[in-house]
Amino acid sequence: MPPVEPPVPPVQPPVPVVVPPVQPPVPPSAVVPTVQPPAPPGAGYAAPAVAPVETYSPPPAPKKRSRIGWIITVVLLALALIATGVFLYLALQRLEQANDRIDDQDREIQEQQDLIEKKETFGAAAEELMDTAALFDGLPYATIVDTTNLTGLIRAGWAHRWNPELLDADTENLVAAKDELAARHSAAQAEASSNASGTVYESLTDSLGTGYLRTSLDTADATCEQDVWGCVSGADPWAIHYDNAQTASEPYMTDWLRTGLAYHEYAHVLQFTNPEQTASAVASFGDDYETMADCYALTTLPGWTLDHTIYTGAFEYWEVSVGYGYTCDANQQQVIRDWVSGLGYRYAPISQ
Template sequence: MLAALLTVFVAAVGLGFLWLATQLQEARTQIDDQRQQIDDQQQRLDEQQEMIDRKEQFGAAMNDLYATVDPLVGLPYATIVPWYRVEDLADRAWIHRRNPAALDQEVADLQRLTSEISAHSAAVTAQAASNASGTAWEATLDSLGRGWVSTVFEDATPCGATALACVSGAEPFTVHVRADSRTDPTMTDWIRTGAAYHEYAHVLQFTNPQPTDDALASFGGDVETMADCYALTFLDGWSLDHKVAIDAYSYYEVNVGYGYTCDANQRQVIRDWVGRLGVTHQVVGG
């Protein structure tokens, strides 16, 4: 009987130890699970904070861009702020909003674009400010161009044999002028002024491609007659035909431009075109 009781007691003690060991193991497992859950939650929080940080960095970079662009709003040169690139960066940032590494790249690209706009603005302004020829050409282009247009006098211009001046798409803020136009006896400052208006129209054409394409339909696609029409519209008293006195009895007959005087409807097209030009403040990412 005693042996049986001892056997039962030992078995009970053994079961007790087994139960206790099981409970301890379950407790350890629960603790490990809780620690893992805490670690997982912390990792998610860290990842969320990292994404928040990147989004804030992108937002700060966008604010810097707007601070750079806002002083340029109203300048009649749309291409100095490539809004399509800004919109593309905003779209990419939204697509990569859960990818911090990709957002880092978008931030860097946006900062690079802001630097490009700022550097372009500073370089063009500095170049224009360095000109001091004292000619009607430059005085007119400085006034029309608000300091953004440079006048370069050259013995051999890229304009061709007969053109007084020209503007190229590669250098849309530079007007190349034949050096001898400053002393040509067939020219007056009035003619130089009108020719400068014509060349400034080319600056506007190159830096505002979409409105220009729309307006060109009224000029048969001819950028030169459109530029002539700009001068005829905005320079009071301007004509394409001039008489320049040689002496009291003789004069030069000087024809400036491309031989076509635009009509009232075309001049209204020019006014409407000018009204559409320039840098605007645009909201992106909306």
């Protein structure tokens, strides 16, 4: 039996083979797996399995930065920093200026306070000075308190009221003037209550001068440059000089004569210490200061004369003439009284 040929299968159309496009290799990290859906049933030959398609997208190319933009950024940043620095500098400057103004104001306030205190100190010193000057009110010596000097000292404080240094110096001058007056007042009180020499002359001088005059028992002839019993110098009118040799040893010298002599010399003290009042009064005596001094003793010392009879024994006496030989008349004695009533220091406040 001949061999039987196997049946020829029916001719099928060729199945196209799907070839994936050629792609560049994809890095493993960029492979995206895909899943094909199953083929529907009854559709003939199953399509061969297709390998998953791997896609690759190249990374975007880096953008090239613009140099101009970078420069602008840097410039803007620099300008911002400069502006910030300028702002901070100006702020610090204003703060420093404000602090300086505050310091200046504090200093000015302190200076004003110090100046006020100095003015108050000066005012207190001026008040103490005038209180001390008031202690001399009514004394028969116009020059015992130098009113012109005190006025200058006090008015200097007003002139220097805005100058602390000069105001301090003015205050020191006031204190010095006050201390000098106070010391003189204390010394006068001590002098009036004591008699260091134990002589009639000192007793008379202290009584007439209330302690403000000194008694000097020396060679009055040398002081006055002439032969005298007593003398007062215009250079120092606060001392009465007695010629001790003549007034102590002469047999005819009595306490009554010493008293008249003391009054005569005291008149010279008044003349020197009251120059303005004396200038008009002495005209009534022909500008003779000695005659005027004699008239003062004749007017103010009751019973005083220029001619004396001094008995030194039962049958012995001395005819003694003192003074300058002229006895003033009633009109001249009235001039003396008026002169005496207008003498002396009169306290008055000093205004600035």
